Amino acid sequence: MKIIISPAKKMKTVRDFTGDLTVPLYLHKAQVLVDYLKSLSPKERKILWGCSEKIAEENNKRINDMDLGAGLTPALLSYDGIQYDYMAPAVFEDGEYEYISDTLRILSGLYGVLRPFDGIVPYRLEMQAKTDLWGYKDLYDYWGSEIYDEVRDDDGIIINLASKEYSRTVERYLKKDDLFITCVFGDLADGAVVQKGVYVKMARGEMVRFMASSHITTAEELKTFSLSGYAFDEKRSSEKELVFICRDPEKRSNKNE
Numbered sequence: 001m002k003i004i005i006s007p008a009k010k011m012k013t014v015r016d017f018t019g020d021l022t023v024p025l026y027l028h029k030a031q032v033l034v035d036y037l038k039s040l041s042p043k044e045r046k047i048l049w050g051c052s053e054k055i056a057e058e059n060n061k062r063i064n065d066m067d068l069g070a071g072l073t074p075a076l077l078s079y080d081g082i083q084y085d086y087m088a089p090a091v092f093e094d095g096e097y098e099y100i101s102d103t104l105r106i107l108s109g110l111y112g113v114l115r116p117f118d119g120i121v122p123y124r125l126e127m128q129a130k131t132d133l134w135g136y137k138d139l140y141d142y143w144g145s146e147i148y149d150e151v152r153d154d155d156g157i158i159i160n161l162a163s164k165e166y167s168r169t170v171e172r173y174l175k176k177d178d179l180f181i182t183c184v185f186g187d188l189a190d191g192a193v194v195q196k197g198v199y200v201k202m203a204r205g206e207m208v209r210f211m212a213s214s215h216i217t218t219a220e221e222l223k224t225f226s227l228s229g230y231a232f233d234e235k236r237s238s239e240k241e242l243v244f245i246c247r248d249p250e251k252r253s254n255k256n257e
Helices: 027-039 042-049 053-065 082-087 094-103 139-143 146-151 164-171 197-214 249-253
Strands: 002-005 104-108 112-114 157-161 179-189 192-194 230-232 241-246
Touching: 002 164, 002 197, 027 053, 027 139, 042 053, 082 197, 094 104, 094 197, 104 146, 104 164, 112 146, 139 164, 146 164, 157 164, 157 197, 164 179, 179 197, 197 241
Parallel strands: 002 104, 002 157, 157 179, 179 241
Antiparallel strands: 104 112, 179 192, 230 241
């Protein structure tokens, strides 16, 4: 079983990590992308990133100084976003780190796919960025089936906790023997399941934490997830989509108070 999640746009550097780092599997392809970004003008990069002047200025400096072998932070601790806040990887215990190391994979526009303790640098490059990349029409074309090849293990079970932008890199290469299970987190409104961005990210992070603490090894065990008022909805679920409805929103909104 493998779990796939999206990266976050914001990143940070952790200076006091003392554990061992692994080398990203597709580092050579990441370097090609860095060289491509360095070949662009600051204005071209800003258009590619689709961001504000301030964010462009910060990331242009990153690109100009970028060295994929220096100032590294483990991928699991590098991303700074809602999903990662609710995953809370900094407080995982030893057994949970081992589980996450084996099962969790972070999809990335720059690195392709990352294991939790791969050493990386801060960057900005979304998978759906409209690139004119030497001979490739976009990043989906550039990465091809390589991301799928890495996240697909012997049992063919992939738990999808990624956004559509990133899960697409895997879904387009699925084979008939694969079991690609998407977890849906929502609220009921007039009988329909409504997914709200912030709450979905929160729940995805909590699902990863739940899987790590419970050492989940089967899709069936996922159905016991009940953090922040969520409960599995059998009637709205299928073999390839597990739906969790928030039955008690107060638990969700007050969890950090």
